[in-house]
Amino acid sequence: MPKIVQNQDPIETKDIPGNTMIEMIKVSRTYAPDIKALSDISFTVDTGELFFLIGRSGAGKTTLLKLICNMDTPSKGLIEVAGHNINNLKGKKLAHLRQKIGVAYQDFKLLSDRTVAENIAISMEVSYKKPRAIRQRVRDLLEQLQLTDKHDALTGDLSRGEQQRIALARSVANSPRLILVDEPTGNLDAATTERVMDLLTRCNKAGATIVIATHDASIYQKGNHRVMELRNGKIHSLSRNSR
Amino acid sequence: MNFWFAVFRQAGRNLRQTWTSQFMTFLTVSLSVLIFAFFYLIYTNMIGAGDRLSDDLRLIVYLEDDPGPEMQEQLRRKINNFDKTESIQFISKSDAYERFAEQLGEDSDVLTDMPRDFLPASIEVVPLKSLRGYNQIKLFSEYLATLPGSEKVQYGQEWVERFYYFTRLITIVVLLSGTLLILTATFMVAYTIRLTIMGRHEELELLKLVGATNNYIRTPFLLEGTLQGLMGSIIGLSALYILFQWISLHFTGPGLINLFHFTFFPPMVIVSIILGSIGLCTIGSFTSIQKFLKI
Structure with a gap:
């Protein structure tokens, strides 16, 4: 008789290329008194996919990302991440799932009284990574994003573009299986944008599923990936970019 | 880590x-x-x-007269019927005189002109250690005061x-x-x-x-x-x-x-x-x- 082993790590369960990483079925989010941020959103994102979410400001991109990482709860509908209803997860299971999801928030959520290195390290510390491994990973990421000289700077003293890159570095630092990025290039010049996209592409090639919310056409018009456009909280189009 | x-x-x-x-x-x-x-x-x-x-606590019942052996037994029974005691000791007038003389020591000659029965007879009652609450002692002393032949009960009321x-x-x-x-x-x-x-x-x-x-x-x-x-x-x-x-x-x-x-x-x-x-x-x-x- 086969031995049944209960999986403690929800996101590893179906973390195989081709499987579904994110599934949303008829998801709506309404804020009081009656503001519909999202209506009847249904789509899937496969494991290892690079998926773009586009639309104007206020279209519902950020709300959608917040729902995927359980920062917010839907008013209606089902959201599954790696085969698990994310709204049913609590306590340790939810914490372990979040350790596998890296999120670069639009408002960065950096701790302004901490150094750049400490801000990036925080996502690895909660997974009890070894201090030496954390230091090495922080140095590597800062080098990739050309921020080596900012290692010991307080994030409150950095420019918005630099803060944006630190937020991105923190989101990928713990090698998450799912990375959610909200407007990653909003404050960056063309050269830095390319560097950021290189980093995300490398993570994607390493197996991470990436969802990028953006209205920067220069980053989603390159490559062969799916792009979903939101308008007024509804899906306007969902197509594969062939360029 | x-x-x-x-x-x-x-x-x-x-x-x-x-x-x-x-x-x-x-x-x-x-x-x-x-x-x-x-x-x-x-x-x-x-x-x-x-x-x-409370280790030194004892109630002294001063009596009108020296009780005879039979009355001593009766009083002992009456006391024990009310409350259990560690000890009950009868002190006759002459015992009281001797005790007092002993306490005076070298000054005991002041008693030479005094009759040997000028001090009252008494009963020294030592209550059980477990029954030494203030109210219990008060009740006990009130009871002892009602014993036949009892004149006064002392146990350092004010201090207690x-x-x-x-x-x-x-x-x-x-x-x-x-x-x-x-x-x-x-x-x-x-x-x-x-x-x-x-x-x-x-x-x-x-x-x-x-x-x-x-x-x-x-x-x-x-x-x-x-x-x-x-x-x-x-x-x-x-x-x-x-x-x-x-x-x-x-x-x-x-x-x-x-x-x-x-x-x-x-x-x-x-x-x-x-x-x-x-x-x-x-x-x-x-x-x-x-x-x-x-x-």
């Missing part, structure tokens, strides 16, 4: 960032423990003194009564001060932790978002509470010990302290106060973190 390493580092950060409020809480806990322990020390010493005094009311007052002071100081210390710790949480709300929110477990967030705060309780109680008790030593040194000689054989807490009580303080402070931080984090 393991859980405890992460937790200790986080607690260290908290202490560094909020050291002023932490220091104020530490002072409050120390003072609370000092004041409570001070009254408790007085209380325990009063109780000890009361026990020692005053001592009893003083002990009761101290008990109330200890209970009230204890309750108030315990509440003060617990609320102060809870409030400090709450301020820390509010000051670090963004960080705690972020920790949750990057996947910190409830224990990872909660434990450093509990550790802070534990540390406050431990350090506060040790400093409070140390201050009381220094005060105790100073009083012992400066008030030696025939005085109140010598009369009561003033002693410091035994090790078990010290450990209990420290553990109690740790427990209350930890509960204070636990309630704060539960209320504010909703994790």
